Amino acid sequence: MEKSSGGEIESVVVKKPSGMLSRVGLQTYELSEIAASGADAEQIVLARYYQFPLKLAYAITIHKSQGMSIPQLICDIDRIFAKGQLYVALSRATSLAGLGVIYTRSEPLLRYLQRSASADEAVVKFYQENEFYKISDQKI
Structure with missing residues (x-):
């Protein structure tokens, strides 16, 4: 893990089966909707979340x-x-x-x-x- 000066995790280092290291950064995802009023439209963010885009494979059926x-x-x-x-x-x-x-x-x-x-x-x-x-x- 790599942390910012404020102590927040900014990225995770992942070791692949080949031994290669990859840095995965924190991503921001937003859920939004478009509100239209006449000829004007505005995008309204309803929710925002942050995550590392990793696919967990420790357990599957x-x-x-x-x-x-x-x-x-x-x-x-x-x-x-x-x-x-x-x-x-x-x-x-x-x-x-x-x-x-x-x-x-x-x-x-x-x-x-x-x-x-x-x-x-x-x-x-x-x-x-x-x-x-x-x-x-x-x-x-």
């Missing part, structure tokens, strides 16, 4: 993460509640080295995973009823 590839992922698996949710959560990580798991329940992890990490019956049936081939094993 598993549902929201679908389709993302996340190089550095820490996944809290304490409250998995839907079929396929654990797979979706963990498969967002692009590498095992970039994956961290938070588990704080008193129940042994293996028992919790066996109980909460289940596949939908329709998915199980699909895989049981179909035959799959590895492309790398096929002669082309």
Whole structure:
């Protein structure tokens, strides 16, 4: 953080995954309306707020993460509640080295995973009823 001589924070220094440092300054945003009177118009500021335009990414839902590839992922698996949710959560990580798991329940992890990490019956049936081939094993 960089502060003014009066002690107010003027900018925040952010370290990107590449190691590069970026300075993000305080931005002013206004909510206003236009008041017209005859041929004259005046902009009236209704509200003004100040913030650092940073996108917080410390927490997103598993549902929201679908389709993302996340190089550095820490996944809290304490409250998995839907079929396929654990797979979706963990498969967002692009590498095992970039994956961290938070588990704080008193129940042994293996028992919790066996109980909460289940596949939908329709998915199980699909895989049981179909035959799959590895492309790398096929002669082309």
